[in-house]
Amino acid sequence: MKFHIETYGCQMNVADSELIHSILLDAGFQPADGLDDTDILLFNTCSVREHAEQRVLGRISNERYRKKAKPWFKIVLLGCMAQRIGQRLIEEDLGIDYAIGVDQYRALPHILAQETGSALDFDSKEVYEQLLPIHQGSRCAYVTIMRGCNNFCSYCIVPHVRGRERSRPYLDILHDVQSAVHNDMLDISLLGQNVNSFHSRDLSFPDLLQKISEDVPELYRLRFVTSHPKDLSDRLVEVMAINPKVCEHIHLPMQSGSNGILNRMNRSYTFEKYHGRIQALRNAIPHISITTDLIAGFPGETDAQFEETLKAMQEIEFDYAFCFKYSPRDGTEAASFEDQIPEALRLDRLQRMIELQRDITLRKFRAQIGKVVEVYVEDFSKKSKAQISGKTRDYKIAVLSGDESQIGKLVQTRVIDATAGTLICE
Numbered sequence: 001m002k003f004h005i006e007t008y009g010c011q012m013n014v015a016d017s018e019l020i021h022s023i024l025l026d027a028g029f030q031p032a033d034g035l036d037d038t039d040i041l042l043f044n045t046c047s048v049r050e051h052a053e054q055r056v057l058g059r060i061s062n063e064r065y066r067k068k069a070k071p072w073f074k075i076v077l078l079g080c081m082a083q084r085i086g087q088r089l090i091e092e093d094l095g096i097d098y099a100i101g102v103d104q105y106r107a108l109p110h111i112l113a114q115e116t117g118s119a120l121d122f123d124s125k126e127v128y129e130q131l132l133p134i135h136q137g138s139r140c141a142y143v144t145i146m147r148g149c150n151n152f153c154s155y156c157i158v159p160h161v162r163g164r165e166r167s168r169p170y171l172d173i174l175h176d177v178q179s180a181v182h183n184d185m186l187d188i189s190l191l192g193q194n195v196n197s198f199h200s201r202d203l204s205f206p207d208l209l210q211k212i213s214e215d216v217p218e219l220y221r222l223r224f225v226t227s228h229p230k231d232l233s234d235r236l237v238e239v240m241a242i243n244p245k246v247c248e249h250i251h252l253p254m255q256s257g258s259n260g261i262l263n264r265m266n267r268s269y270t271f272e273k274y275h276g277r278i279q280a281l282r283n284a285i286p287h288i289s290i291t292t293d294l295i296a297g298f299p300g301e302t303d304a305q306f307e308e309t310l311k312a313m314q315e316i317e318f319d320y321a322f323c324f325k326y327s328p329r330d331g332t333e334a335a336s337f338e339d340q341i342p343e344a345l346r347l348d349r350l351q352r353m354i355e356l357q358r359d360i361t362l363r364k365f366r367a368q369i370g371k372v373v374e375v376y377v378e379d380f381s382k383k384s385k386a387q388i389s390g391k392t393r394d395y396k397i398a399v400l401s402g403d404e405s406q407i408g409k410l411v412q413t414r415v416i417d418a419t420a421g422t423l424i425c426e
């Protein structure tokens, strides 16, 4: 039987799909050459926003026709959406044959041997110990170091669909990083929903960064995502500053610049505290690039509170911000708040946020013009095969002239122009 996995959502899902790929290969399944060649179509899904779930349902409805010509063709729902509503979707007869939750991937081959079915239990210990995912990404590897989240931010579905935090054993992480490095991947990102709360035996997250750097001498660039501001310790800032393998970038979701909203979001920090962490990072690593996530139109957000967020954005000047309008998710605390913001106002605020950030990003990217940067060339540019593209150490996309021979290499190049999102280099 041949399989194909479609992945939606965050890098955790990309990493999980690599793990699932490895589990299926071990069990004797084969990767398909495109959809027409597929017997088992797996959707690894995201529930963070309503839109992401609707896209998957649309895809499933487009693909179920294949069952007529191929009665053995199966559709499998994996990931957060399976965990959240998988059983119900099977019963609604939308064409889904199996729903497998985030802690049940080991059982996937066994479940696929049955006609239909689901496996959605949480397993508070499951970290897929001793399973090595097959990294299929371009030139960058994502290595999961912990799963789940204990924070219960009031808007977030993740703790409800991914369970509580548990960290992967060090030796598994080490083997995973070694295997990626031996496959010529020079840029490694450690992943977790709350990556800097990693703790395995006596090893804290800053210790982990140090230990991996020492134990894998060939490792070149090390990153991590996503960090929670409350777990950003002085020790982590210090390690980022002294360890030359750790890249000069951090993704640190702020979500809002208003203390009233941060409190209702259950984020466990104030804007002042968040800003203090940014200052500590910038004092220790002056050229660090800082990216963030922001939510517009959280329930009860007043005009004045929204303005506080815009002011915070101007004060901090993020290199980039992923801006979203608030999306209510059933089962989360914020979805039951009575003071929901009308959709039109949420959209309007989102637009203002995006426009402000675009100006800031453009200014910050243009400030790079004339500088020489190191780019890890990952592929041809999306627009033209006459150009190649990659990332700088501080996580900026760069496009430059070059050819296939440079893909997979590190190049030093001068920035000659910039847009709000791309450095144009020589």
Ligand code: SF4
Binding pocket: 149, 150, 151, 152, 153, 156, 157, 158, 159, 193, 194, 228
């Ligand atoms: S830290 Fe908050 S936003 Fe991040 S995954 Fe956990 S609950 Fe969700």
